[in-house]
Amino acid sequence: MLTLSLIGIGCGDPDQLTRAAVQAINAADLVLIPRKGTAKSDLADLRRTICAGVLTSDKTAIAEFDLPVRDAAEADYRKGVDDWHDTVAATWSQTIANHLEGEGKVALLIWGDPSLYDSSLRIARRLNPLPGIEVVPGITSIQALCAAHALPLNDIGEPFLVTTGRRLREGGWPQGVDTLVVMLDGGTAFQALDPEGLQIWWGAYLGMPDQVVMSGALAEIGPRIVAARQEARERHGWIMDSYILKRVH
Template identity: 40%
Template sequence: MRKLLVIGIGAGSPEYVTVQAIGALNRARVFFVFDKGEAKSDLVALRKEVCERFIEKQDYRFVSIDDPVRDPEPHGYKRGVETWHIERAEKLAARLAAEVADGECGAFLVWGDPSLYDSTLRLLDLVREKDRFAFDIEVIPGISSVQALAARHGLILNTIGGSVLVTTGRELAERGWPDAADSVVVMLDRGDGLRAACQDGVDIYWGALLGTTRERLVSGKLTDVIDEIERIRAEEKAASGWIMDIYLLRRNRPA
């Protein structure tokens, strides 16, 4: 039976790759990546750097899959993502059948941890539902950007007895601050979530490109530092065409 490894490789630095992940890297002979175009080609390059550093035998190969263009949401965000996932799964199924023979091992290298805002496992579930060939899946956890953000700022994510909500910029912008959470970790923000949260009494701990040589960190009162964060986001996005950032918001409640 085919074996597929979904390997979390951490939030940007090869130093975040765990011993378990290194063992998994050395078991795989083919690595699948979705080609997102020239603007994000350095993401593929970073994956290759991880392999070159940690794989002992150089008899593996990378297989690139053209990533379908996502529909600009004419029927709503979730419907657009679901359609995109189906298209990706169809392309992935064809390459899996062609590139991984029965008894062989393939792998996907996932930024951060496969359980947190990553679609790889959903795509493999779709492939299983649609296609008849069988494969086993093994998931190797990775250091998420949430963990890396907390470490770089020296944070405990929760207040004493308090809850932590992990959400997206879109949700924060559309639904506002959740009443039950003192601390909110925000991922996948195009900027509208940050603006929606900007109010007195909120502290932010922000990080971009965590673990890389271009890492940027900002913290303070959100009203004081939001302009600096937006400037850095614009600069980094203009330089490479993309940016991956994350932040923790915390309300300052009276004692």
């Protein structure tokens, strides 16, 4: 039987690996490492570093593959994502077939937030043949962001909402909550908000050597975040960031 383990590896710090993650990596016959182009080579390097540091057996093979790129020009966002998932699933299936003959344990190291916005589970369920699927949870970027700022996410007895930059930009501040966690923001959607009475806690490259965090009143710190984000993107060729916004009454 073919099994696939989706293993949470945190946000960039190999020390955030759980014991369960180390055990699952060592139990694999094959570890898949996606390459996302030279601009995001840091992400493949992180996975290689983790494998080099925790693998204790030379029987585990490592297979790298180029991750297909989503067609950003597709007018129908959901259809574009759906088509992309089909293409990625076909790439996974072919890479696995190239190394295993229908059975064995495959591991994919998940960087980021598989519990929230990672597409890996959706893609895994499209594999042919369909494997048994196991999820090994890890530290999420929300946990890492709160820890970096020594910030409790919720206020006493109050809810919070996790949303995307696109939804914040298009719909504005959601009703009924005073705390937002904003992820997958390709730009700086907070610029579309009236900054009066808003505080922001922002972080990029969380858990990595180049981690940068900033916080303060949105009216004051917002422009500085925009400049720092642009400079970091130009330096690294990519950026992954998230932030928390709170209304201050």
